[in-house]
Amino acid sequence: MQGAPAAKIILAPKVREQLLNDLEERFAGHMSRHKGVVWAKVRAKLEASPDKLAALREMERTGGEPDVVGHDKKPDVYVFVDCSAETPEGRVSVCYDRKGWESRKEHRPKTNAMDMAAAMGVEMMTEDEYMELQKLGEFDRKTSSWLKTPAQVRDLGGALYGERRYGRVFVGHNGAQSYYAVRGFRGVLKV
Incomplete structure (x- = not known):
């Protein structure tokens, strides 16, 4: 999979309507x-914003259960994040990242x-965004999520991840080439 941005995808009317209904139901429930x-x-x-709807569809399809967690009044932007209990399956x-992936000689x-x-047309969650999400509930109690890593950490070969264990939220690090079945x-x- 290349790092190119998502192609402009227009959802079929039935898919679009089902997605909007699912998002509205989740919105009302939380x-x-x-x-x-x-x-x-x-x-x-x-x-x-049909391109944003397509990105939300990908978030939904991959198990993210996206929901609105904020509204920036200037410039009138709604913020959706993955609110699934565990990192999206x-x-x-x-x-x-690709550099970490390319550095693996075996078992890529x-x-x-x-x-x-x-x-998918989305950004990865930053450490600050992850901490804000954790104020809204308990996420990643059995899994962990890669976080957008500052350049000074990434330049040294590392990458950050977050998880909730023992009633606390932790941010840790691994080599960017590592991967786990639950991360x-x-x-x-x-939007």
Whole structure:
């Protein structure tokens, strides 16, 4: 999988409507994640952004259970993140990035988190975004998620990941070439 951005995809009307219904149902079921946000306004933004809907569809398809977790009033942007209890199942067993993937001489996984995120049309979650997500619930109690890693760490060969264990949230590091069956990544999409 190359790191090229997702192609412009227009969802079929039935798929689009089902996705919007699923997102609305999740939105209504978790109002504490987005106090003061009105679904009709979110839906209008989504309907005006078919490429963002396609990215949300990929987040959903790979098990992310995306939901709105914020609204930046200027410039009027809604923030969706993967809110699945564990790291999305369709995005596990991946190295951090292409450089880490290429450095593996044996047992390479199919892809890497950074390329997969780019192909989906989303960003990887930063450490700060991950800590904010953990304030909304308990995520990654059995799994872990790669986090967008600062250049000074990545330049030294490392990459960050987050997880919740023992009632606490931890951010740790591994070599960017490592991968585990229970480590994937969480996406962020701004609409």
